[in-house]
Amino acid sequence: GVARKMFDVLAREKINIQMISTSEIKVSCVVDAAGTDRAVRALHTAFGLDAPARGTPRVTEAAALRPGPRKPAAAARKPAKAATGKGRRRG
Numbered sequence: 244g245v246a247r248k249m250f251d252v253l254a255r256e257k258i259n260i261q262m263i264s265t266s267e268i269k270v271s272c273v274v275d276a277a278g279t280d281r282a283v284r285a286l287h288t289a290f291g292l293d294a295p296a297r298g299t300p301r302v303t304e305a306a307a308l309r310p311g312p313r314k315p316a317a318a319a320r321k322p323a324k325a326a327t328g329k330g331r332r333r334g
Contacts, residue, residue, distance in 0.1 A: 252285050253285070256282065256285045258285075260273070261273045
């Protein structure tokens with residue numbers, strides 16, 4: 244299946260798998276940072292993911308898949324305006 248193909252590709256590339264996690268719909272593994280680009284390229288080729296779809300930019304480096312510096316979720320949103328009470332009618 245998919246997992247066996249993935250492990251065969253990584254073994255052929257001599258990329259050591261440090262950790263494996265599986266579920267019914269996903270197989271994930273951790274590899275050394277030095278082999279990440281090679282692993283991603285080999286797996287993309289093996290599964291036919293190296294050809295871009297029409298209108299889709301091609302991702303060629305694993306760095307694009309790594310999480311980078313991110314803003315905290317609260318900082319990403321604009322702060323809500325504080326209610327000042329102006330314009331309210333009192334009855």
